[in-house]
Amino acid sequence: MSDAVVTVVDQVVHVSISGSELLTPLVSAAAASAAAAGEAETGAETARDAAEGFRDEAEDRTAAVLAILARADLYGITETTNAVAFMAGGVEVLPLSSYFRSGGSVSALLSGLSGISITRASVGYARTAAGTYTSFASGAARITDRGLMVEPAATNLFPRFAPTAAQLSTGANAADTTAPSSPPIAGLNWLTLTNTSGTANALQPVTLAVSTTYTMSVLVETPDGSQPVAGPLNGTGDFSFVLSNVTQASGTPRYERLSGNVWRVSLTVTTPGTLSSTSNGIVRFSAQNNRICKFAGFQIETGSRATSPIVTTGATATRAADVIQLPGLSIGQEVTVLADVALTGGDSSILSGSRFLFDLDDGGTSNRIYANNVSGGFGFATVVSSSTTGSVEVAGTAAVDATVKLAYRSKVDDFRMARGGTLSTVDTSGAVPSSFSRLTIGGISGGTLQLSGFIRRLVVIPAARDDAELQALTA
Known part of the structure; x- marks a missing residue:
C-alpha cells in the first residue's frame, strides 16, 4: 500500500506519496518518456546532420560543375x-x-x-x-x-661527362679552368683548349659500333655568349667533333642556348663500315678561331637526337x-x-x-x-x-x-x-x-x-x- 498525505501551507497544496505501489510505475513511466525523448532528439540530430551533409555535397558538386563551366574559354x-x-x-x-x-x-x-x-x-x-x-x-x-x-632511355658512352685534363686519354693543350659564372649545371669541371700555336684536343676512349647512328653533344662557353661554331676547319669554326679519331668537318650541328654564355652543341653522325680507333671528343686546330672557349658536358649516345644530360664520373651511365x-x-x-x-x-x-x-x-x-x-x-x-x-x-x-x-x-x-x-x-x-x-x-x-x-x-x-x-x- 501507499500512503498519500495532503497538506496546505499558505494556500499551496503539497502532496506526499510513500510506498512503492504507485511510485515505481510513475518513475518507470518518467524514465521511459525521458529515454524516448532522448532517442527522438538523437534521431532529429542525425537527420539534421545528414541533411546538412547532403546539402554541403550538393553545394560542392554544384560549385565544381560551375567551376568547369567557367573554364569554357579553355576547353569549350x-x-x-x-x-x-x-x-x-x-x-x-x-x-x-x-x-x-x-x-x-x-x-x-x-x-x-x-x-x-x-x-x-x-x-x-x-x-x-x-x-x-x-x-x-x-x-x-x-x-x-x-x-x-x-x-626514352639513353646511355652516355663517355666515361666522364666533365673530365679534368688529367683524366683525358688525349688532352693536348688542354687545361682545367674555372667554371662559367652561370653554369647550366653546378659542380662540373671545365676545360680550356688553347689552339693559338697548335692543335688542342679533349678525347676519351669510347668503342663505337660500325654503321650505327650516334649523337655527340658538348657544353661550350664563349667569351661574349655568341653562338659557337662547330665543324669548319677554318677561322670561322671554334672546334670540331671527333668520332673514332675522324674529324667531323661537315654535317649540321644543333645549337641550344643555355644559362650565361653557355651553349649545348650536338652533331649526329653515322659511323662507317669499319672503325680503327676508340678516340672520341673534340679538337681545335690552330687554323680555327683562337678565342678562349670553355668545355664540359661530354655526351655520346645512340640515335639521332641529343637527350638531357647524363652525368658520368668514370664509367658509362644510363638514364632510364x-x-x-x-x-x-x-x-x-x-x-x-x-x-x-x-x-x-x-x-x-x-x-x-x-x-x-x-x-x-x-x-x-x-x-x-x-x-x-x-x-x-x-x-x-x-x-x-x-x-x-x-x-x-x-x-x-x-x-x-x-x-x-x-x-x-x-x-x-x-x-x-x-x-x-x-x-x-x-x-x-x-x-x-x-x-x-x-x-x-x-x-x-x-x-x-x-x-x-x-x-x-x-x-x-x-x-x-x-x-x-x-x-x-x-x-
Missing part, C-alpha cells in the same frame, strides 16, 4: 551535362599551373593523382626556362617551368625511360584531346612517327587513341580491334622548343584535328573504342617511344568538340 565546355561528364572522367595535366585532375580527384602534384604510376629507375635532368638543369631523383616526374619532361601511366579512368566513346608540347633534341622530323605525345586506351593495345610526329608534322589516330579507323594530320615541321598546340576529336564517322588553329581534313568513316580506362603520358602504353620533349598541357575531355572549338582551343 558550356553544357552542364558535359561539365558533369568532365568532372567524372576528364583528365587535366597542367604542369605549368601545378594543376592535375583525374575525374573528381584534383591535386597540385602529378604524383598526387589516385593510382598514377611514375617510373624512371635513375636520376634525370630537365631544363628550366633560364637555361639551367634541375636534377630529379629516381621515379620523380621531371617538371620545371617548361613543362613535364618525358624521354620516363613511364607515366594513369589507370582507372572512366571515359566513354566520344573524346576530345588537347595537347601543348615542345620538342627537345631535334625537330619533329627527327625519328618521324616514333615520338608519341600520349596513348589513351582501354587497358590493352587493341583499342586506343594516340598522337605522334607523323611525317615530320603531327597526327592523331583512333584504333579499334588493332585496326586504324580514323587518322588525321596537319603537316609542317615543328622546331625545337617551339610550343605546338593540338586538338583532336574522335567520334563515330567524324575524326578531325587542329594545329595552331588550322584544321586537318575530316575523316568521315570509322568506328571508335567503346570506352577508355588508361592514359599513358608522353609515350605509348608499352612504355617506349617517348616524346623527347616537354608536355605543357594534356587534357582529355569526355565529349566531342566541334570544328570551331578545335580551332579556338589551339589558336
Whole structure:
C-alpha cells in the first residue's frame, strides 16, 4: 500500500506519496518518456546532420560543375551535362599551373593523382626556362617551368661527362679552368683548349659500333655568349667533333642556348663500315678561331637526337625511360584531346612517327587513341580491334622548343584535328573504342617511344568538340 498525505501551507497544496505501489510505475513511466525523448532528439540530430551533409555535397558538386563551366574559354565546355561528364572522367595535366585532375580527384602534384604510376629507375635532368638543369631523383616526374619532361632511355658512352685534363686519354693543350659564372649545371669541371700555336684536343676512349647512328653533344662557353661554331676547319669554326679519331668537318650541328654564355652543341653522325680507333671528343686546330672557349658536358649516345644530360664520373651511365601511366579512368566513346608540347633534341622530323605525345586506351593495345610526329608534322589516330579507323594530320615541321598546340576529336564517322588553329581534313568513316580506362603520358602504353620533349598541357575531355572549338582551343 501507499500512503498519500495532503497538506496546505499558505494556500499551496503539497502532496506526499510513500510506498512503492504507485511510485515505481510513475518513475518507470518518467524514465521511459525521458529515454524516448532522448532517442527522438538523437534521431532529429542525425537527420539534421545528414541533411546538412547532403546539402554541403550538393553545394560542392554544384560549385565544381560551375567551376568547369567557367573554364569554357579553355576547353569549350558550356553544357552542364558535359561539365558533369568532365568532372567524372576528364583528365587535366597542367604542369605549368601545378594543376592535375583525374575525374573528381584534383591535386597540385602529378604524383598526387589516385593510382598514377611514375617510373624512371635513375636520376634525370630537365631544363628550366633560364637555361639551367634541375636534377630529379629516381621515379620523380621531371617538371620545371617548361613543362613535364618525358624521354626514352639513353646511355652516355663517355666515361666522364666533365673530365679534368688529367683524366683525358688525349688532352693536348688542354687545361682545367674555372667554371662559367652561370653554369647550366653546378659542380662540373671545365676545360680550356688553347689552339693559338697548335692543335688542342679533349678525347676519351669510347668503342663505337660500325654503321650505327650516334649523337655527340658538348657544353661550350664563349667569351661574349655568341653562338659557337662547330665543324669548319677554318677561322670561322671554334672546334670540331671527333668520332673514332675522324674529324667531323661537315654535317649540321644543333645549337641550344643555355644559362650565361653557355651553349649545348650536338652533331649526329653515322659511323662507317669499319672503325680503327676508340678516340672520341673534340679538337681545335690552330687554323680555327683562337678565342678562349670553355668545355664540359661530354655526351655520346645512340640515335639521332641529343637527350638531357647524363652525368658520368668514370664509367658509362644510363638514364632510364620516363613511364607515366594513369589507370582507372572512366571515359566513354566520344573524346576530345588537347595537347601543348615542345620538342627537345631535334625537330619533329627527327625519328618521324616514333615520338608519341600520349596513348589513351582501354587497358590493352587493341583499342586506343594516340598522337605522334607523323611525317615530320603531327597526327592523331583512333584504333579499334588493332585496326586504324580514323587518322588525321596537319603537316609542317615543328622546331625545337617551339610550343605546338593540338586538338583532336574522335567520334563515330567524324575524326578531325587542329594545329595552331588550322584544321586537318575530316575523316568521315570509322568506328571508335567503346570506352577508355588508361592514359599513358608522353609515350605509348608499352612504355617506349617517348616524346623527347616537354608536355605543357594534356587534357582529355569526355565529349566531342566541334570544328570551331578545335580551332579556338589551339589558336
